Amino acid sequence: MTVPVVAVAIGLVVTRAAGDAAPFIPSSALATTVLIQVVTGALGEELGWRGYVLSRLEPLVGSFAAVWIMGVLWSSWHIGAFFNPSLPHYHISMVAMLPFIALFGVFLGTIFFRAGNSVLATMAAHLAFNILIAIGGAVITSSILWATLSLVFALIAVPFSLSLRRVAMALTSVATASPT
Secondary structure (H helix, E strand, O other), rough: OOHHHHHHHHHHHHHHHOOOEEOOOOOHHHHHHHHHHHHHHHHHHHHHHHHHHHHHHHHHHHHHHHHHHHOOOOHOOHHHHHEEEEEEEHHHOOOHHHHHHHHHHHHHHHHHHHHHOOOHHHHHHHHHHHHHHEEEEOOOOHHHHHHHHHHHHHHHHHHHHHHHHHHHHHHHHHHHHHOO
């Protein structure tokens, strides 16, 4: 959970420094915010995207390719939200946010595999991120916020996901070297 917290902190600092500061939510709204984030992103999306889709992609293409395919699919799945005026996505640039969603998906997928296919680990990371974004401090529609988060998660997700390849290659070389 440290990575999402640090990533949001970096995003907030950069966004606020660029002039896109916003007030934080009142403490009286915190319980409702947490409940909404648990039900929507942390529970629903993680069970579906990491628990179901990712675990079925992995045997077909391997864990490295699976996290990248799932990240792109998950990002694409959000496109409809950008056309719904009742959702916050409607007011956010797709060009700024969709790369972030894909990279965050790769990050969450890598956590899933590194934690032994644990959807609980991805739920915790997703929940931490969503709650911190919902608490505020930056204009949620700021392209600076989403571009910064994309950069931060690119710097994390790419090498983190490459570790899945190294593990797979090591397991393959051990399996081929072992006499049967």
